Amino acid sequence: xxxxxxxxxxxxxxxxxxxxxxxxxxxxxxxxxxxxxxxxxxxxxxxxxxxxxxxxxxxxxxxxxxxxxxxxxxxxxxxxxxxxxxxxxxxxxxxxxxxxxxxxxxxxxxxxxxxxxxxxxxxxxxxxxxxxxxxxxxxxxxxxxxxxxxxxxxxxxxxxxxxxxxxxxxxxxxxxxxxxxxxxxxxxxxxxxxxxxxxxxxxxxxxxxxxxxxxxxxxxxxxxxxxxxxxxxxxxxxxxxxxxxxxxxxxxxxxxxxxxxxxxxxxxxxxxxxxxxxxxxxxxxxxxxxxxxxxxxxxxxxxxxxxxxxxxx
Amino acid sequence: xxxxxxxxxxxxxxxxxxxxxxxxxxxxxxxxxxxxxxxxxxxxxxxxxxxxxxxxxxxxxxxxxxxxxxxxxxxxxxxxxxxxxxxxxxxxxxxxxxxxxxxxxxxxxxxxxxxxxxxxxxxxxxxxxxxxxxxxxxxxxxxxxxxxxxxxxxxxxxxxxxxxxxxxxxxxxxxxxxxxxxxxxxxxxxxxxxxxxxxxxxxxxxxxxxxxxxxxxxxxxxxxxxxxxxxxxxxxxxxxxxxxxxxxxxxxxxxxxxxxxxxxxxxxxxxxxxx
Numbered sequence: 001x002x003x004x005x006x007x008x009x010x011x012x013x014x015x016x017x018x019x020x021x022x023x024x025x026x027x028x029x030x031x032x033x034x035x036x037x038x039x040x041x042x043x044x045x046x047x048x049x050x051x052x053x054x055x056x057x058x059x060x061x062x063x064x065x066x067x068x069x070x071x072x073x074x075x076x077x078x079x080x081x082x083x084x085x086x087x088x089x090x091x092x093x094x095x096x097x098x099x100x101x102x103x104x105x106x107x108x109x110x111x112x113x114x115x116x117x118x119x120x121x122x123x124x125x126x127x128x129x130x131x132x133x134x135x136x137x138x139x140x141x142x143x144x145x146x147x148x149x150x151x152x153x154x155x156x157x158x159x160x161x162x163x164x165x166x167x168x169x170x171x172x173x174x175x176x177x178x179x180x181x182x183x184x185x186x187x188x189x190x191x192x193x194x195x196x197x198x199x200x201x202x203x204x205x206x207x208x209x210x211x212x213x214x215x216x217x218x219x220x221x222x223x224x225x226x227x228x229x230x231x232x233x234x235x236x237x238x239x240x241x242x243x244x245x246x247x248x249x250x251x252x253x254x255x256x257x258x259x260x261x262x263x264x265x266x267x268x269x270x271x272x273x274x275x276x277x278x279x280x281x282x283x284x285x286x287x288x289x290x291x292x293x294x295x296x297x298x299x300x301x302x303x304x305x306x307x308x309x310x311x312x313x
Numbered sequence: 314x315x316x317x318x319x320x321x322x323x324x325x326x327x328x329x330x331x332x333x334x335x336x337x338x339x340x341x342x343x344x345x346x347x348x349x350x351x352x353x354x355x356x357x358x359x360x361x362x363x364x365x366x367x368x369x370x371x372x373x374x375x376x377x378x379x380x381x382x383x384x385x386x387x388x389x390x391x392x393x394x395x396x397x398x399x400x401x402x403x404x405x406x407x408x409x410x411x412x413x414x415x416x417x418x419x420x421x422x423x424x425x426x427x428x429x430x431x432x433x434x435x436x437x438x439x440x441x442x443x444x445x446x447x448x449x450x451x452x453x454x455x456x457x458x459x460x461x462x463x464x465x466x467x468x469x470x471x472x473x474x475x476x477x478x479x480x481x482x483x484x485x486x487x488x489x490x491x492x493x494x495x496x497x498x499x500x501x502x503x504x505x506x507x508x509x510x511x512x513x514x515x516x517x518x519x520x521x522x523x524x525x526x527x528x529x530x531x532x533x534x535x536x537x538x539x540x541x542x543x544x545x546x547x548x549x550x551x552x553x554x555x556x557x558x559x560x561x562x563x564x565x566x567x568x569x570x571x572x573x574x575x576x577x578x579x580x581x582x583x584x585x586x587x588x
Contacts, residue, residue: 015422022435026439137567146559285434290430
């Protein structure tokens with residue numbers, strides 16, 4: 001058990017190292033002079049030179065990488081080129097809206113998708129299954145902004161039930177916080193729920209084909225206990241694992257949704273950084289997002305090592 | 314003959330014909346588009362859909378219908394290029410990782426690392442560093458997709474390499490390239506093809522998202538993504554400039570996804586029976 005936990009934790013080190021190397025190399029392998037790219041189109045030679053020295057681009061690549069990694073390991077993500085504020089602070093300022101949106105979306109999607117996926121698997125091949133899966137394909141093929149603008153048009157512009165866009169901090173106004181979150185969370189939640197419902201259905205189908213399910217049915221158990229106690233219990237490990245892997249997609253969706261609803265979160269921070277060519281911020285966001293993703297998946301795997309006695313790698 | 318095929322594989326028929334219509338409309342854009350997609354016409358700006366402009370005009374007086382048809386060309390080229398590139402590169406790496414144990418651990422950790430980076434963020438970062446063009450967009454969408462193909466191919470190779478026909482080929486003295494490409498690859502084609510269609514669908518979507526976020530193809534190259542990106546600034550005045558390209562885009566993604574499901578069911582009847 002302890003061996004497994006240690007090995008699983010050690011496995012995250014090469015993964016995070018790869019992320020760091022990719023993020024570092026992106027800037028240096030891209031065609032052109034990184035200092036000139038960051039300086040922008042209207043920069044003078046002196047501007048470029050100043051940026052080159054201040055970001056350490058004049059040193060050899062390996063030296064740059066060791067210095068950068070050393071700072072990173074101490075939790076230093078660097079400083080914004082544009083306004084000289086530490087990247088950590090900028091991310092911390094913007095993290096609340098993103099966490100609120102991602103958390104609400106995830107909760108909504110799981111509550112909708114898991115029961116629906118189970119029903120579809122249980123009724124596999126019937127019209128109920130076809131209708132549910134048809135809607136799911138429709139929902140995850142729809143562009144996030146189309147759903148978003150559609151909902152805004154109906155609920156915010158026509159019926160005037162909810163605000164069109166923006167964000168209210170949780171501490172400022174409790175109802176305002178939720179009123180601003182409902183449309184973005186449903187927008188992204190619909191897409192994400194459709195994906196999860198498909199995954200849930202196929203995992204449940206695998207389990208429903210097992211011998212012990214046939215045995216349970218054959219001995220006359222009612223469908224509900226078979227479904228919930230025998231099937232869902234065994235399907236829950238792969239279902240939660242796929243939800244964990246889906247978080248990378250969720251983060252991508254959050255970036256787009258924040259843009260649709262003008263929510264001042266991490267996604268908007270990234271896009272603002274792109275327009276200002278503030279590369280340290282982009283690096284910082286990618287590193288933090290990937291780190292969170294890796295940690296959540298590590299936590300899920302470790303939790304199952306405790307809960308499921310069959311897991312011993 | 315055809316009718317039996319449609320009855321047996323309705324998804325391929327529905328998805329395939331939807332896709333064929335949209336591809337045809339895009340390819341025929343030079344012939345059927347009523348106006349020049351780039352021609353500015355300030356006196357006709359923000360006209361709602363009507364008899365002259367079926368889909369209305371945008372903030373610069375450009376015809377939304379013509380732009381949507383021409384934009385389809387760019388979006389479809391990007392989707393096809395991403396699907397082919399990521400599948401070819403991913404398959405190659407996956408074959409090597411699956412077959413050579415020594416490479417496996419290293420390659421797969423690198424792939425895990427690439428997969429840990431949210432695809433859209435990685436693409437945005439790459440595009441923020443390069444001049445916007447169709448090629449850079451293709452590369453930026455392709456790289457995050459590669460690890461998914463590698464994982465899939467590697468898993469298939471791992472199970473195939475233990476099969477007797479592979480050990481037979483090894484015993485007969487076949488060289489490694491021959492084993493990989495003549496014996497293993499043909500048996501791995503089914504999941505690869507299915508995966509490629511899903512990648513094409515997601516590439517159409519991601520191209521649009523990148524355009525929407527303002528890092529997609531340059532303005533003089535109209536794709537569904539940047540038509541929507543330009544239209545969103547005027548969305549409260551002219552919802553049609555986002556709605557119509559958005560509907561084309563959504564229908565295209567839907568068509569490819571349905572087609573992908575259909576192909577999966579046709580090529581792998583074992584799954585089809587259950588699904």
